[in-house]
Amino acid sequence: MPPSIHPVDLIDALRQKHLTPAIVFLTSRRACDEAMESFDHASVVLPPARQEAIDAVLQQVIAQYPSVADHPLIPTVRRIGVAAHHAGHLPSWKIAVEELMRQGCLDAVFATTTLAAGVDFPARTVVITQSSIRKARDFTDLTIGEVQQIAGRAGRRGKDQVGFAVVAPSPYIDLSVLTKGLTGHPEPIDSQFTITYPMVLNLLKAHPLEQIQSILAKSFAQFQLNRRAELLERKLDALHVQMEPFGPRICTDWITQWQTFDQARRQRPQRHQPRHESPELTARFHFMTPGRVVGLARGRGVVLRQYRSKGQRHPMISVLRPNGSVTECPAAAVVEIFDRVFDCEETASFPWCSAASFDELCYQLTELPPRLPVLPILVSHESAPLPDTVVQSLGDFPCPTCPSRPACQKDFATAHRLRQEQHRHVKSIQALRASLWHRFQERVDVLQKFGYLTPSAQLTAEGEWARLIRIDHSLLITELIRAEAFSGVEPAVLTGVLASIAHDDDRPGAFPRISPGLSSLLGQVRKLAESLSPYEEPPLLRADIAAIAERWVADPNLTWIGLCRMTTMAEGDLYRLLARTLEFLSQIHALHATHPGLADTASRAIALIRRGVLEELP
Amino acid sequence: MTTDELEQLLAQQPVSLLHRLARGRVHRHFRAGKRRLIELLLQHSSQNLAGLESDLQTLLAERQALPQRPKTPARRKEELAPVHPKRHPPPTTGGESETSGPAVSLANWLEGIGVPPPQPFVPDPWQVEALAALAEGDVVVSVPTGSGKTYVAVEAARRAMEDNRTVIYTSPLKALSNTKFTEFSRLFGTEKVGILTGDRQENGQAPLLIMTTEILRNLLYDAASGEIDVRLDTLGLVILDESQYLADPERGVVWEETIIFCPSQARLLLLSASIGNPQDIADWLSSIRTTTCRLIRHNKRTVPLRAGYLHPNGKLVPLFKTAAIPYGHPNQLHPEAKRLFMQYEEDTMPSGRPRR
Numbered sequence: 001m002p003p004s005i006h007p008v009d010l011i012d013a014l015r016q017k018h019l020t021p022a023i024v025f026l027t028s029r030r031a032c033d034e035a036m037e038s039f040d041h042a043s044v045v046l047p048p049a050r051q052e053a054i055d056a057v058l059q060q061v062i063a064q065y066p067s068v069a070d071h072p073l074i075p076t077v078r079r080i081g082v083a084a085h086h087a088g089h090l091p092s093w094k095i096a097v098e099e100l101m102r103q104g105c106l107d108a109v110f111a112t113t114t115l116a117a118g119v120d121f122p123a124r125t126v127v128i129t130q131s132s133i134r135k136a137r138d139f140t141d142l143t144i145g146e147v148q149q150i151a152g153r154a155g156r157r158g159k160d161q162v163g164f165a166v167v168a169p170s171p172y173i174d175l176s177v178l179t180k181g182l183t184g185h186p187e188p189i190d191s192q193f194t195i196t197y198p199m200v201l202n203l204l205k206a207h208p209l210e211q212i213q214s215i216l217a218k219s220f221a222q223f224q225l226n227r228r229a230e231l232l233e234r235k236l237d238a239l240h241v242q243m244e245p246f247g248p249r250i251c252t253d254w255i256t257q258w259q260t261f262d263q264a265r266r267q268r269p270q271r272h273q274p275r276h277e278s279p280e281l282t283a284r285f286h287f288m289t290p291g292r293v294v295g296l297a298r299g300r301g302v303v304l305r306q307y308r309s310k311g312q313r314h315p316m317i318s319v320l321r322p323n324g325s326v327t328e329c330p331a332a333a334v335v336e337i338f339d340r341v342f343d344c345e346e347t348a349s350f351p352w353c354s355a356a357s358f359d360e361l362c363y364q365l366t367e368l369p370p371r372l373p374v375l376p377i378l379v380s381h382e383s384a385p386l387p388d389t390v391v392q393s394l395g396d397f398p399c400p401t402c403p404s405r406p407a408c409q410k411d412f413a414t415a416h417r418l419r420q421e422q423h424r425h426v427k428s429i430q431a432l433r434a435s436l437w438h439r440f441q442e443r444v445d446v447l448q449k450f451g452y453l454t455p456s457a458q459l460t461a462e463g464e465w466a467r468l469i470r471i472d473h474s475l476l477i478t479e480l481i482r483a484e485a486f487s488g489v490e491p492a493v494l495t496g497v498l499a500s501i502a503h504d505d506d507r508p509g510a511f512p513r514i515s516p517g518l519s520s521l522l523g524q525v526r527k528l529a530e531s532l533s534p535y536e537e538p539p540l541l542r543a544d545i546a547a548i549a550e551r552w553v554a555d556p557n558l559t560w561i562g563l564c565r566m567t568t569m570a571e572g573d574l575y576r577l578l579a580r581t582l583e584f585l586s587q588i589h590a591l592h593a594t595h596p597g598l599a600d601t602a603s604r605a606i607a608l609i610r611r612g613v614l615e616e617l618p
Numbered sequence: 619m620t621t622d623e624l625e626q627l628l629a630q631q632p633v634s635l636l637h638r639l640a641r642g643r644v645h646r647h648f649r650a651g652k653r654r655l656i657e658l659l660l661q662h663s664s665q666n667l668a669g670l671e672s673d674l675q676t677l678l679a680e681r682q683a684l685p686q687r688p689k690t691p692a693r694r695k696e697e698l699a700p701v702h703p704k705r706h707p708p709p710t711t712g713g714e715s716e717t718s719g720p721a722v723s724l725a726n727w728l729e730g731i732g733v734p735p736p737q738p739f740v741p742d743p744w745q746v747e748a749l750a751a752l753a754e755g756d757v758v759v760s761v762p763t764g765s766g767k768t769y770v771a772v773e774a775a776r777r778a779m780e781d782n783r784t785v786i787y788t789s790p791l792k793a794l795s796n797t798k799f800t801e802f803s804r805l806f807g808t809e810k811v812g813i814l815t816g817d818r819q820e821n822g823q824a825p826l827l828i829m830t831t832e833i834l835r836n837l838l839y840d841a842a843s844g845e846i847d848v849r850l851d852t853l854g855l856v857i858l859d860e861s862q863y864l865a866d867p868e869r870g871v872v873w874e875e876t877i878i879f880c881p882s883q884a885r886l887l888l889l890s891a892s893i894g895n896p897q898d899i900a901d902w903l904s905s906i907r908t909t910t911c912r913l914i915r916h917n918k919r920t921v922p923l924r925a926g927y928l929h930p931n932g933k934l935v936p937l938f939k940t941a942a943i944p945y946g947h948p949n950q951l952h953p954e955a956k957r958l959f960m961q962y963e964e965d966t967m968p969s970g971r972p973r974r
Contacts (some may be wrong), residue, residue, distance in 0.1 A: 003930070004930055005930040010928070013928060017731075018731055018732070091793060094793065120793075120794055122764055144890065145892065148762065148891070148892055149763055149891055151923060152762055153763065153764065154764075154921075154923055155764060155919065155920075155921030155923055156921065157766060157920050158734065158736075159733055160731075160921050161734045162731060162921060162923070163732070163764075163919075163921045163923045164923070164924050164925075164926055165924070165939055166925070166926040167923045167925065169927075169959065171966055176948065178938070179938075179948040182925050182943050182948075183944055183945050183947055184945075186894045186903065187894045188895035188898070189865035191864065191870065191874065192864075192865055192866060193870060193871050199875065206843045207842075218878045220864065221874065222896070223902040223905065223906075256670075322858050350854050370747075470835075470836055471841070496865075555955075579816070580816075594744075
């Protein structure tokens with residue numbers, strides 16, 4: 001069986017059950033393109049009337065966006081009534097597909113799940129083929145909200161009585177993610193508030209530093225942090241109630257008092273019995289030598305050896321019993337030690353004595369009289385005196401003689417735990433309430449260090465223009481401008497550098513060669529970005545991206561098709577790259593008051609970029 | 619009752635009953651099979667068969683007294699399934715959403731497919747409610763995709779423009795902005811609609827401006843630092859579409875900045891797909907804005923949705939036991955879909971290694 005249904009069969013099945021028009025969400029752009037290619041040999045052809053309808057709609061779109069006219073997919077779309085719609089396509093083509101879908105000319109559209117939010121056209125049916133989505137660099141499971149967003153495209157208001165979400169499995173699908181997503185309640189959303197350099201500059205331009213904290217407090221981030229802080233405060237209140245029985249005793253802060261006392265007590269040096277044996281046992285153990293007759297709880301025996309065993313607290317002995325068996329028992333089990341020792345020839349292995357002496361001992365044991373004299377053993381009960389330092393430090397404590405000592409000792413563990421919890425909560429509440437403000441101050445410190453802010457957090461002349469750069473990597477761009485990296489550069493080179501800063505995709509590809517001027521400038525940019533990395537995440541700064549943008553601006557005769565041939569990038573990506581570069585350039589253009597030369601270069605670059613496909617389109 | 623009769627009677631009983639009978643009589647009775655169990659029971663009670671018999675009769679009487687339980691496995695599963703009354707809306711009672719009973723057939727599942735008869739457009743109650751609430755304060759709308767949020771946006775914009783107020787409509791994606799620009803131009807006339815995105819500016823003085831959220835944020839920053847934009851004085855309504863982007867890791871901060879700096883005389887209309895905590899957003903807005911914020915939410919789709927499963931061999935079956943999606947019960951899979959998917963998993967499993 002194939003790992004997933006063939007696109008032609010899929011569309012066939014949907015058509016048979018009248019489930020068209022449908023949006024088929026596939027894993028990748030390549031999957032969409034391959035699905036389209038698989039129709040090359042399909043025999044199903046649309047009736048001429050529908051082909052004409054598609055043509056008519058396409059003509060309307062082409063009138064507005066001429067670049068659609070020679071799109072390579074048009075013949076296929078006309079023939080089969082199915083199209084692909086993903087980020088690799090030009091916006092004009094996507095508009096055409098959306099228009100076709102809206103007019104009801106298409107039976108199905110292959111789209112990528114990544115762009116589910118951007119697919120703004122409904123259909124009767126949505127086909128889901130995967131349960132995970134590529135985010136950043138690896139695949140993560142779809143959230144409930146995402147599944148519902150995807151499935152929500154099914155069912156057109158006024159055109160359908162019911163919508164259908166159809167799961168068509170492909171490898172790496174997890175059905176439970178989808179069923180949970182379809183039947184579940186969407187996840188709550190969390191604030192993703194971050195403090196950016198332009199935000200700091202713009203806030204300080206409009207408001208004095210004292211007001212900033214109250215402005216930050218208005219963010220959803222702070223709202224959610226406060227929620228968590230309130231939760232902790234409620235816990236703290238509950239803790240206060242629990243702590244009530246452990247209030248002040250004879251000393252006010254008895255918990256700390258007991259804690260220090262306890263520590264001082266524990267610091268006393270170890271007594272001479274490392275294993276905490278009773279003094280009796282220690283004294284008697286010395287007499288349990290091989291050959292000694294001892295009394296056990298049941299009967300008597302002769303000690304064969306002494307040993308220590310890992311699992312046992314007490315030292316162990318092996319004993320020969322009157323019936324000739326050898327038993328192991330802890331030394332503590334010995335009840336009496338008799339004043340009788342037999343000769344015993346020890347050996348290293350069982351039965352711990354030579355065969356001759358073993359027989360001899362067995363014989364002797366049976367021959368023993370019923371009463372035997374017990375060995376008198378003196379046990380010293382006196383404990384070693386405490387070292388002077390400890391006695392002195394303990395003398396500082398009232399605890400040993402305090403009347404509430406037993407209560408303190410008993411309650412200490414609970415009270416101490418509660419108090420620690422209390423401290424922890426208080427600290428986290430403080431952190432939650434002030435974290436945004438701290439992050440803001442960190443940013444302020446950096447901006448002061450680079451001279452965009454005065455020590456009193458006023459905007460410097462540099463800060464005045466830097467606040468107009470409100471894009472990603474703003475610190476890098478403003479630092480480049482201050483370092484005069486762009487003075488006297490060609491519009492093409494400026495475009496190239498900005499494009500490489502703007503581009504954040506690491507898909508590999510083959511690209512044209514880079515000009516030496518741009519290459520050396522890019523080297524400088526890389527060095528600067530590296531040095532700024534503690535303060536700002538450095539961009540990818542790909543030379544090939546810079547080169548392709550440079551080419552488009554430097555060579556006015558280059559056609560869009562020619563540009564696309566130079567690279568393996570999809571034309572939709574290329575379009576987005578240039579559109580994003582335009583945004584960056586227009587931000588630079590906004591600096592015309594302070595940097596007229598640079599702004600002029602930027603506006604020339606903007607004029608040069610806007611041609612062909614980029615001009616016709618929004 | 620003779621021993622043979624008793625043995626026969628015991629043999630007719632289910633083994634669970636025998637185990638109950640063996641409790642206290644037979645050591646480690648749970649290890650024994652049925653036949654062995656009967657043997658052990660008789661052996662143990664050989665002196666006291668009458669006692670065994672009377673115990674058996676009591677157990678049988680108890681069994682009779684128990685209410686008859688239907689023994690379909692699905693029903694049992696439903697009882698075991700944890701119910702979260704807070705998180706999940708209870709399954710709506712009604713023809714389609716009946717949770718018990720046999721699984722739906724494909725024909726029933728496909729029933730009702732097709733184009734509804736044309737009806738005059740009547741706004742849904744929630745749409746009317748949202749528009750009414752907007753007259754008094756900010757509004758957060760959280761409804762499923764495709765419920766008709768655009769209608770609310772359009773009507774709200776129309777009303778604000780009738781009052782000679784400026785309206786700003788923002789969307790997260792440039793493509794969406796362009797679509798909306800075309801759509802609104804068609805509705806209100808091209809001279810009344812303008813667009814401002816990072817790389818496109820058209821008709822910037824129009825009363826209805828469409829822009830990406832970043833552009834609006836920049837406008838608000840400029841206004842705050844003294845470079846007053848005339849349009850912000852007359853700004854009456856800001857519509858933030860797809861405002862679930864608030865949780866976007868990279869761009870979410872822009873939505874927060876926009877909402878924080880939105881002028882107080884302008885109303886805010888946040889349109890979002892279904893999210894888990896719209897009440898939090900509404901509470902937040904109420905806490906930072908001068909007016910209280912109304913939350914309009916509902917989970918019911920305008921066009922009902924059904925889920926299906928399409929096997930690679932082209933076989934289409936319903937995904938769930940019910941025709942409608944059983945909200946809150948992800949385990950109520952259609953037996954056929956379950957079987958086919960398990961077969962699929964087995965067939966596609968890489969040899970020698972379990973999946974995942």
